Amino acid sequence: MNSLEIKKVRGFQDIYGDNAKKYRFIVETAREVFEKYNFQEIILPYVEDVSLFIRSVGEMTDIVQKEMYVFEDRGGRRVALRPEGTASAVRAFIEERMYAKGGYHKLFYEGAMFRYERPQAGRYRQFHQIGAEIFGVDSPLSDAELIKMVKDILDRLGIEARLEINTLGDFESRKRYMDALREYLKKTKDTLCDICKTRVKTNPLRVLDCKVEQCKQSTEDAPKITDFLPEERIERYVKLKEYLKALGIDFIENPRLVRGLDYYTDTVFEFITEKIGAQGTVAAGGRYDKLVEQLGGPPTPALGFAAGIERLMLLIDKVPSENLLTVVIPLTDEFNLTALKLSSLMRERGMKTELLLKAGSLKSKMKLANRFGARFVVFVSERPELKDMETGEQEVFETAEDIVDVLEKRVLV
RNA sequence: GAGGGUGUAGCUCAGUCGGCAGAGCACAAGGUUGUGGCCCUUGGGGUCGCGGGUUCAAGUCCCGUCACCCUCCCCA
Structure with a gap:
């Protein structure tokens, strides 16, 4: 820092x-x-x-x-x-x-x-x-x-x-109630906590809500709003x-x-x-x-x-699950364009798609895919491949478009 | 407004009696000749919150200050 x-x-x-x-x-x-x-x-x-x-x-x-x-x-x-x-x-x-x-x-x-x-x-x-x-x-x-x-x-x-x-x-009966409550609290004032002693004047209703045990006890017989x-x-x-x-x-x-x-x-x-x-x-x-x-x-x-x-x-530990993610990885820079178009097509078809944007070794790209929580990875090359990250299975396809048809069924619910 | 706790690597945190700045995770490279998680090796990383004081020597002790967390108060 x-x-x-x-x-x-x-x-x-x-x-x-x-x-x-x-x-x-x-x-x-x-x-x-x-x-x-x-x-x-x-x-x-x-x-x-x-x-x-x-x-x-x-x-x-x-x-x-x-x-x-x-x-x-x-x-x-x-x-x-x-x-x-x-x-x-x-x-x-x-x-x-x-x-x-x-x-x-x-x-x-x-x-x-x-x-x-x-x-x-x-x-x-x-x-x-x-x-x-x-x-x-x-x-x-x-x-x-x-x-x-x-x-x-x-x-x-x-x-x-x-x-x-x-x-x-x-408001009218509450005011009458608060007067009565104040009277009652004045009598028991010595048994109240320090904060409540000041609340008798400023906000007597709050005394009833106090968490201190002695206050709870000494207000047990206090007048009730419903009586007013x-x-x-x-x-x-x-x-x-x-x-x-x-x-x-x-x-x-x-x-x-x-x-x-x-x-x-x-x-x-x-x-x-x-x-x-x-x-x-x-x-x-x-x-x-x-x-x-x-x-x-x-x-x-x-x-x-x-x-x-x-x-x-x-109070919420998990939000309901979302669509499965596919990460598209061009194997080398020469496939960037194909990968770009493929990702675009996948999104048009409604698939949640991450085109892997960061350069680096394939290993580091796979690590990223893993961290994104990818369920599928598409390797873009002459012979594009689809990998299921859960089972580890991998299939080879003729064209990138062929993959889209297959993926669609697996990814969309 | 009052009380308590914590500030050390990007993150989580050790650091003994004041004596060379540490670990795990993360990151990078490799082990594995383009393939993730688990494992191993190596590497890069620091204004020890900030300011002052004591001391031969301060992450460590003292004073101040700021931030964060928790509690009271209050509220959703």
């Missing part, structure tokens, strides 16, 4: 090789599932007005307070690299007047998010999410269907994660659970599950795994019935989810 070498910025990463394959596999799988559920893609900007996130994610949240990439552009606008997708989707829903068409809208998106955090396993400053939002539906049917859709994606990726759900109710919700909210929650059971989806009710973004109402859920270190939440979402209104749109119930692609990647 010399002093001219420039390295990637902290918290950013290059995704290449097998990781790029996993990335694509995840995005394509999700896309197929979204398609089945009749969601429409929306490609959103990476840069937004800062106030969009302040007013949606929440002014006091960590994301807004200390994790956003905020800067002023040359026109003096205060902008931010998006730290999450929902805010932009809602902004677009309003700004593009999607509600004017009536009915309801189902959108999905994919792409990079940016948060200035300390990097760690499964956590980067630029990370990637797939996500989906449903605008204009109130029914718990939509909650159930969204959760089922996430589960479908995870299933098709071969990823196991447990589902935890909770309800946060409406009006009957209709409870009924809604019961309905959702009914639907999930009907769909055969296992879930754990976790009354301590809270989410870090301010906009959630009623349903929240997380898919969690223990297999990838401390950052185990792999997909999460919930309902946000007031957000569209808060951002200047007409009152519109809505819900959505997002999944972290990097974290999903950690």
Whole structure:
């Protein structure tokens, strides 16, 4: 490594090789599932007005307070690299007047998010999410269907994660609940861990989520959110659970599950795994019935989810196999032209083909072919030969074109 | 923002008490007279993260700094 070498910025990463394959596999799988559920893609900007996130994610949240990439552009606008997708989707829903068409809208998106955090396993400053939002539906049917859709994606990726759900109710009863919780926590404050002592003020719901054993114990008898919700909210929650059971989806009710973004109402859920270190939440979402209104749109119930692609990647060990590879090797330079044309023909016929571009001994070329994972090698000379790298068998042909016909049957499924 | 760990060849990592800079993998050539994987031989490869200090002598000890990894926090 010399002093001219420039390295990637902290918290950013290059995704290449097998990781790029996993990335694509995840995005394509999700896309197929979204398609089945009749969601429409929306490609959103990476840069937004800062106030969009302040007013949606929440002014006091960590994301807004200390994790956003905020800067002023040359026109003096205060902008931010998006730290999450929902805010932009809602902004677009309003700004593009999607509600004017009536009915309801189902959108999905994919792409990079940016948060200035300390990097760690499964956590980067630029990370990637797939996500989906449903605008204009109130029914718990939509909650159930969204959760089922996430589960479908995870299933098709071969990823196991447990589902935890909770309800946060409406803002009014949540506020009453938080007051009561704060009162309760003040009494037990001495038994809480240091971090939680400060959380009593800033974010009492988080205390319930604390991993420290003493905190878990001393909050065992803490008031429960469900005791503060009006009957209709409870009924809604019961309905959702009914639907999930009907769909055969296992879930754990976790009354301590809270989410870090301010906009959630009623349903929240997380898919969690223990297999990838401390950052185990792999997909999460919930309902946000007031957000569209808060951002200047007409009152519109809505819900959505997002999944972290990097974290999903950690849970995938292999992507489904691809087409078999054939490597074309000209034996000497005088056969370069023939090999070039042959490779071109093979690709036209749909075969995955590597024309061996590097000069060197035949031995070194064979080594390369082997490393590329070639199943077949074609030696191009007066009498072209086809070698099966697995069996070692070798056949001689009259012309290069003859080989193509034979290969086609063996390579293409 | 707080804590812990690690920086030595392209990669993974040894390096004892401070005393000549090492191994495996990878790469190149050959063993094999154009044929891969396994094996053998030979070869090319180093700002020991960076800066300073102690010392006759520093990869090794001390101070600083940067980067990466992990954890808390927070989140997907």
